[in-house]
Amino acid sequence: MDPPQVTEADIAKYRGMVGAPLVAPTLLEPDTLRRFVHAIMDGDALYHDVAKAKSSKFGALAAPPLYPVHAFRRAPDGADPLEMLHADPDADGSGGSDGMFFGLPPIETAFKRLLNGGNEIEFYRNLAVGERCVARARYANVNLKQGKSGTMLLVDVETEFRTEAGELLLINRQTLIWR
Amino acid sequence: MSVPKLCIDDVTIGQKLGTIDKGVMTTSHIMRWSAAVENWHRIHYDHPFATGHDKLPNVLINGSWKQHVLVQLVKDSLGPDGWLWKIKFRYKKMDVAGDTIRGAAEVVAKETVDGLGFVTLRVALTDQNGAVSTAGYAIGVLPTRGGPPVPYPFVRKSEYDAIRLPADD
Numbered sequence: 001m002d003p004p005q006v007t008e009a010d011i012a013k014y015r016g017m018v019g020a021p022l023v024a025p026t027l028l029e030p031d032t033l034r035r036f037v038h039a040i041m042d043g044d045a046l047y048h049d050v051a052k053a054k055s056s057k058f059g060a061l062a063a064p065p066l067y068p069v070h071a072f073r074r075a076p077d078g079a080d081p082l083e084m085l086h087a088d089p090d091a092d093g094s095g096g097s098d099g100m101f102f103g104l105p106p107i108e109t110a111f112k113r114l115l116n117g118g119n120e121i122e123f124y125r126n127l128a129v130g131e132r133c134v135a136r137a138r139y140a141n142v143n144l145k146q147g148k149s150g151t152m153l154l155v156d157v158e159t160e161f162r163t164e165a166g167e168l169l170l171i172n173r174q175t176l177i178w179r
Numbered sequence: 180m181s182v183p184k185l186c187i188d189d190v191t192i193g194q195k196l197g198t199i200d201k202g203v204m205t206t207s208h209i210m211r212w213s214a215a216v217e218n219w220h221r222i223h224y225d226h227p228f229a230t231g232h233d234k235l236p237n238v239l240i241n242g243s244w245k246q247h248v249l250v251q252l253v254k255d256s257l258g259p260d261g262w263l264w265k266i267k268f269r270y271k272k273m274d275v276a277g278d279t280i281r282g283a284a285e286v287v288a289k290e291t292v293d294g295l296g297f298v299t300l301r302v303a304l305t306d307q308n309g310a311v312s313t314a315g316y317a318i319g320v321l322p323t324r325g326g327p328p329v330p331y332p333f334v335r336k337s338e339y340d341a342i343r344l345p346a347d348d
Contacts (some may be wrong), residue, residue: 026202039215041201041208041248044255056259057331065263066250070216070243081219090232093219116242118269118315123262125332179313 006110006153009141014155018138019103021163024114025075027132033063040064062126068169070163071133072102100138100174102159109178111153117175124168140173153178183260183328184245185298187289187321188279194286196300197256201248204240209276212244237275245270245280246314249302256300257319262329267344268302268315279307284317287345293338295329296321299328299345316344 027030037047042064045052053061073078081095127133141156155176161169190196202208210224221228229235246268253263259288280326281304288299297318304313318328 035215039212040244040251042247042251051209057328064247064250065254066247073217093221093225095219102324116270117214118267118347119246120265120267122335124335 006144006151008144010094010100010109011107011144011153014107014139015142016139017104019060019101019136022072022137023136024071024102024133024135025073028063028067028071028127028129030129031063033061033067033129036067036070037064050089050109058126058128062083062130065123065126066121068127068133068135069172071127071161072135100157102135102141102157102177104137104157107139107142107153107155107178109153111178113179115177115179117154117177119175120173122171124170125163127161127169133161133169134164135159135161147179149179171174183324185261185321186324186326187291187298188298189322190286190289190298190321191209192286192289195212196284196286196298198283198284199248199252199255200279201281203279204274204276204280206238206276209238209240209244212241216243218243224279229342235273235275236290238278240274240276240278240280241301242313244271245274245304248280248282248304249313249315252284252302253300253317253319256284256292256322258299260322262320262331262333264297264318264320264333265344266302266315266317267347268313269347272310272312274306274312280312281305286314290342290344291323293336294323294326296323296326297339297342313348318342318344 046056084091137157137159140158143154145152146152158173160171213223222233223241226238229238284300284302287301290297300317302315302317303311305311322328
């Protein structure tokens with residue numbers, strides 16, 4: 001099969017594009033935090049002991065540093081991603097929800113294979129119980145590159161996560177590679 | 180004022196600052212993560228789909244979960260008076276159900292800027308055979324002995340601009 005033909009003209013429109021702010025459908029709730037820290041198997045008392053958390057630098061129960069990237073789950077009235085399994089038994093179940101674009105229009109490309117090229121993250125503050133997370137993403141770099149196995153599309157998605165009050169939580173720079 | 184548990188003065192180049200162990204990771208552990216973050220991709224819990232449709236050796240441990248193991252490793256290595264400021268990592272290989280995950284953080288550089296200590300750590304996750312699945316670097320902030328506490332929320336300053344994560348190995 002011939003490799004896909006992708007040109008600079010196909011990708012230029014994405015470069016520097018900024019997505020609309022994406023608002024988490026819910027506040028961080030104590031039970032959500034409980035299930036989350038169970039899943040990452042982090043028994044840190046600051047995630048469940050209210051008295052300890054209040055006397056710590058966080059001043060309240062707060063989520064693990066990287067929690068905000070998982071705060072954007074299906075809204076109560078959101079489409080059911082598992083519906084697709086009725087129409088297509090081979091569907092992967094993701095419903096196109098990949099947790100990478102955070103409000104940006106996904107890159108449309110003829111490349112078929114998508115790889116995670118790595119992350120670089122800066123942390124400033126943890127999301128506290130009762131707070132809501134807002135993400136704003138931009139395509140920081142969108143470039144074609146010649147590799148040993150042919151042309152690749154390299155995309156850096158830079159996403160800032162803030163509280164609704166605008167306080168910076170973290171910045172996540174994720175490199176995506178299409179081949 | 181309480182005495183910090185770990186200061187930049189206590190840290191030496193080459194020091195193993197911390198380790199973390201998770202596992203054996205079973206399909207149930209992976210499913211618990213997928214449910215917690217509502218990631219319904221079938222490669223993480225549907226064995227016939229993962230092995231038959233996607234030709235994987237078993238259901239896949241989520242890369243997103245491994246990110247949190249690295250963050251927990253650095254957070255706990257720095258202790259309650261430190262702050263994980265930056266981390267970068269790349270995935271080197273997949274991990275699947277039945278694997279054990281061990282993380283380790285080693286000091287590769289340290290410096291003091293504007294009264295705060297900055298420690299650079301090489302971080303990695305390995306499986307039960309010692310194969311590296313995820314690798315990168317982190318920069319943690321620690322107090323200096325007798326110096327001010329690390330501010331929370333952490334605040335970027337122009338004085339810190341020269342403190343950068345190393346290039347990938």
